[in-house]
Amino acid sequence: MPLGLKETALETSALSELEVESIEMFIGFFKLIGLQKSVGEIYGLLFVSSRALAMDDIMERLGISLGAASQGLKVLRSVGAVKSVYMPGDRRDHYVADLELSKFATAFIQEELKPRLDRALERIGTMESLASGMESSDRATAKERLERLKHWLERTESMLPWLLKFLVK
Amino acid sequence: MPLGLKETALETSALSELEVESIEMFIGFFKLIGLQKSVGEIYGLLFVSSRALAMDDIMERLGISLGAASQGLKVLRSVGAVKSVYMPGDRRDHYVADLELSKFATAFIQEELKPRLDRALERIGTMESLASGMESSDRATAKERLERLKHWLERTESMLPWLLKFLVK
DNA sequence: ACTCGATTTCATTTTTTATTGAAATAGATG
């Protein structure tokens, strides 16, 4: 081996076609549920990796910064999308993708959708009170629309437990 | 009436508490499905308005620009969230909120979620081919994970027609 | 077919969001 070359290069090693496809796919999914590109990149890389990767490896392969890697892994851990595995003789944390894909959908529903529906129903309560103090015809319009929206939201919310069960099954 | 004041003020007239609540609520919902703030503002205003509003009115009440109003209405029309009504003796288009709330959810599922699931399934096909040309243990890992993801995606996609029916019912 | 107000378009600007990387912190190892 020529002098100056190490076993593990410091330069970014090119991603395989498989890795690129996986990364692009997960960037797309994750954007849909409001997660940033770097989070999708990390998960996409881990998804097709047969070995656990350290943060260093992730930075190097993806060409992202320390901060992005650290924060991305934090997000992925928080939704249970990655877990760290112990690697004997290495101080660094090593990560593998959790393959329970439903976790993403579930996290989105429980952490984004559900709270927003709840907040909307609260607001509707406030708005119904405000509408009560209005002039007759405006009041009637507002009350009717609010009632209608309330019913739709309640109905939608009532379906969420079923949806969650379906997704994890 | 004092001199210099017109029937319709050019200055932005303050939003009522009801309007503010409605606007904030819809900004929240619309962000969730990837639509910008100005789109939520316009719909929120129209939702509690008992009369149809012209683009002028919308700009003035919300304090947004011509471009934002025009583009926001374009988006809302494209998802069927507003419709224009004819106002005799006025050349301007006047808009009312379409109250079929399910349209937003439906548009999101059909225009964002479904295409992304389809695209992901395509990519999985590509990735399965790419994996076939890999070294044995990596191939096994990749194939197994891709198979698992494919099943989950197919199952999720098969549920969408039911979900759509539920939402519009 | 001209005029004039209404609306759309789009290059520029502003705002928001994501990324970077140096410094602070944590925590394992001798």
Added chain:
DNA sequence: CATCTATTTCAATAAAAAATGAAATCGAGT
């Protein structure tokens, strides 16, 4: 307990997305 390396934090920077408004287009009324 001192010294490492690994990781997190966060202020600064870069990138992306949204808003602005002048100019172009449209289209009803004359």
